[in-house]
Amino acid sequence: MKTPYQILEVTAGADDSEIRQAYLQKVKNNPPDADQEKFREIQAANESIKDYRSRIRYELFHEQTLDFDALLDQAFGTDQPRQIDHDQFIDLLRAGVEAIELESITIEPEKT
Amino acid sequence: MNELIIGIDLGTTNSEVAVVEQGQVRVLDDGGRKILPSFVGIDDNGEILVGERARNQYLVYPERTIKSIKRLMGEDTHVDLAGQAYTPQEISAIILKRLKTIAETSLGQMVSKAVITVPAYFSDAQRQATRDAGAIAGLEVVRMINEPTAAALAYHHDQSAAQRMLVYDLGGGTFDVSVVNVEGGVVEVLSSHGDNHLGGDDFDQRIIDYLLDHLRETYGVDASKDSKAMARIVRAAENAKFQLSDQPYARIEEEYLLEHDGSPVHLSVELSRMVYEEMIEDCIDATFDALHIALKGAKMTAADIDEIILVGGSIRTPCIRERLLDEFGFEPHGELDPELCVAMGAAIQAAMIGGQQVDTVLVDVTPYTYGTSAIGMLNGEYYPFTYVPIIHKNSVLPIRKSDAFATSFDGQEVVDVTIYQGEDPDALNNVKSGEFRIEGLQDVEAGNIITLTLELDLDGILHVSAQEKETGLEKSITIKNALSRFESAALDTAKQRITSLFGQMETGPDVVEPHEEEEETSTAxxxxxxxxxxxxxxxxxxxxxxxxxxxxxxxxxxxxxxxxxxxxxxxxxxxxxxxxxxxxxxx
Missing domain, CATH: 1.20.1270 (Substrate Binding Domain Of Dnak; Chain:A; Domain 2)
Incomplete structure (x- = not known):
């Protein structure tokens, strides 16, 4: 299964305009009349990563699922001083966001 | 190998046909006329008339002349033409057949394929009816594209910089507005909205009502029952509308319009542009409401738009330009004839499909949300017809989306699926597109999973399938308006009927029939x-x-x-x- 980045042939750090140009190039070379499946795949990839908001969603929900409670235990369930490192914090944040209502952080309905 | 495909703008008031030759778009003419009025009539000899002559005879024989048939497309109805009942598809097919002949005469070869434009806001049923009309006329409709999109294609000239266009398309019977992004050779529709029953005909109707009121007040006469007087009033109203595009006042004079109590009734009245613009103000307001919905759909404001393209005959109404100028702060484009650019865009799309090298790719969207109904919550209560949208408006075509549903009681062997078009959370407030039944489900507990798949093809036509997840039992349909359904047998019958109507007229491209010569023998x-x-x-x-x-x-x-x-x-x-x-x- 190719990632949207692979489909559009952009790097993981690509910004909006790079993704946009890559998308247009792909559409130009794969018009909807020629191969509808291919065209749909390009559309779906573009929808997944076209802007910051969709990329956040993609990062959050297409990475491996994280268990918020387990991470919480791991971070705070010890007698150690409450200090977590950077990676732990990111994982926790990610899992926390995942746990809350999907619609509250996104306006667009989920595109497949 | 390039294939000849023509582009057709099948309009409410006027129709045109165009083709791309050696990279150049050409609107084909019929003895010098590029515009074929969308009128169909039967003359004294029972011969079929299409275009200008049918339009002319409308004044004298309204009972055997049909105008604005496009407004009825997709409805289960018939129109009466010289005592015979015809479906809207058949009348449209007569116009298409005439356009086909014009193309064949002009190009000197047979034509069997066409790209036909439809209003962006045409529903599934209206698109289906248009496709059927093509089939009846003997044309394979290889693609239907949206009219504002076609206009954008015609206006696109390899600009390298990104441009965001707003296409405002007000025709005789329909209004469409689309936001289009043109960049890197891709013409990409971002959003579309509109109204299927709003156009110049409505402006005419306001003037007609005004004239009828005037006659009622002045003479105490009701002219609406007199079909000949009405035909003249209709024409007078149209002419007044045209005059008011350029002049502040229009004089409407129709002498001997009809008889009342033995004395003749003359219509004589002056209409000012100001009064006229007040009459149609709500129509114009409606177009601007739609325009704002389209902008919102594209996540833009007026300031984001670089260009405005005006399409359709009704954009001549001066107050439209004024209001667009107020809203956007610049003048709209007008290099191409607003009445021809849709046909030109259709020809460009036809050339792309036919294999000619055209350096543009078109990406279009659906203006409608499609979904089904299920038991759910509405306003905090259980409601059996909660709307479940599946394909959202402004999604890129083609698109396929699935959703899973569960049976609601034990041993449920039948599921009735209704497909709706619209956005209201109460499904019953949306337009029903079609319905079907899945039978023979397993005898299991409630919660049997049914996957419903909706697919919109490049023509904007909806295909629906449902599958019982466990067994793979499947049922699929192409949604047609159940009421106006044309089965293939009925299609063949209609085709024969229309072909025989044309009689000798239609024998191929060799027939030189450029001008519908008058056949009268009078040689004064x-x-x-x-x-x-x-x-x-x-x-x-x-x-x-x-x-x-x-x-x-x-x-x-x-x-x-x-x-x-x-x-x-x-x-x-x-x-x-x-x-x-x-x-x-x-x-």
């Missing part, structure tokens, strides 16, 4: 002279202003009627006036 020199004058006037049509053209059409119409009635004396005055116009144009 005055009539011959008048006919020559008409031909001369028509040959000048594409060089004259809309205003002059309108005057000329009116005079030609008067002359044609006189010729038909063999009224030699009546020819003198209009002949002189027409000759004056021609003299003025040629000097």
């Amino acid at each position: 020199p005055e009539i011959e002279a008048a006919k020559k004058l008409i031909a001369k006037a028509e040959s000048l049509f594409d060089q004259v202003s809309a205003e002059d053209r309108e005057d000329m059409i009116d005079l030609i119409e008067t002359l044609s009627n006189c010729i038909k009635a063999n009224d030699i004396e009546g020819l003198a005055e209009p002949s002189e006036q027409l000759a004056d116009i021609i003299y003025y144009l040629e000097s």
Whole structure:
């Protein structure tokens, strides 16, 4: 299964305009009349990563699922001083966001 | 191998056909006329008339002339034409057949395929009806594209910088507005909205109502029951509308309109542009509401738009330009004829499909949300018809989306699925697109999973399938408006019926039939002279202003009627006036 980045042939750090140009190039070379499946795949990839908001969603929900409670235990369930490192914090944040209502952080309905 | 595919703009009031030759778009003409009025009639001899002649006879024989058939497309209805009932698809097919002949005559070869434009806001049922009309006319509709999209294609000239266009398309019967992004050779529609029953015809109707009220107040007469008087009032209203595009006042004079209590009734009234614009203000407001919805759909404001493209005959209404200028702060584009650019765009798309190298790719969206209903919550209560949207408006076509549903009681073997079009959370407030039943489900507990898949193809036509997850039992349909469904047998019957109507007219491209010559044998020199004058006037049509053209059409119409009635004396005055116009144009 190719990632949207692979489909559009952009790097993981690509910004909006790079993704946009890559998308247009792909559409130009794969018009909807020629191969509808291919065209749909390009559309779906573009929808997944076209802007910051969709990329956040993609990062959050297409990475491996994280268990918020387990991470919480791991971070705070010890007698150690409450200090977590950077990676732990990111994982926790990610899992926390995942746990809350999907619609509250996104306006667009989920595109497949 | 390039295949010849024509592009057709099948409009409410006017239709056109165009083609791309050696990279150049050409709107094909019929004896000098690029615009074919979308009128169909039957003449005295039972022959079929299409276009200008049908339009002219509308005044005299409204009962055997049909106008604005596009407004009825997709409905389960019939129109009466000289005592025979026809479906809207059949009447549209007659117009398409005429366009096909015009193309074949002009190109000197057979034509069997076409790209036909439809309003962006045409529903699934209306698109299906358009496709059926093509089939009846003997044309394979290889693609239907949206009219504003076609206009954007026609306007696109390899600009390298990104441009965001707003296409405002107000035709005779429909209004569409689309936000289009053009960048890197990709014409990408971002959003579309519109109204299927809003256009110039409504403006006419307001004037007609005004004139009828005037007659009622002045003479105490109801002219609406008199079909001939009505036909004249309709034409007078149209002419007044055209005049008001350029002038602040229009005089409406129709002498001997009808008889009332033994005395003749003359219609004589002046209409000012201000009064007229008040009459149609709510229509214009509706177009701007739609425009704002389209902008919102594209996540833009007026300030984000770089260009405005005006399409359709009704954009001549001066207050539309004024309001667009107020809203956007710049003047709209007008290089291409707003009445021809849709056909030109259709031809460009046709060329792309036919394999000609055209450096543009088109990406379009659906203006509608499609979904089904299920038991759910509505306003905090359980409700059996909660709307479940599946394909959201402004999604790129083609698109396929699935959703899973569960049976609601034990042993449920049947599921009725209804597909709706719209956005209201109560499914019953949306438009029902179609329904079907899945039978023979397993006898299991409630919660049997059914996967429903909705697919919109590139023509915007909906295909639906449902599958019982456990067994793979599947049922699929192409949604057609259950009421106006044309089965293939019915399609063949309609095709034969329309073909036989055309009789000898339709034998292929070799038939030279450029002008629908009058077949009357009367050879009075005055009539011959008048006919020559008409031909001369028509040959000048594409060089004259809309205003002059309108005057000329009116005079030609008067002359044609006189010729038909063999009224030699009546020819003198209009002949002189027409000759004056021609003299003025040629000097």
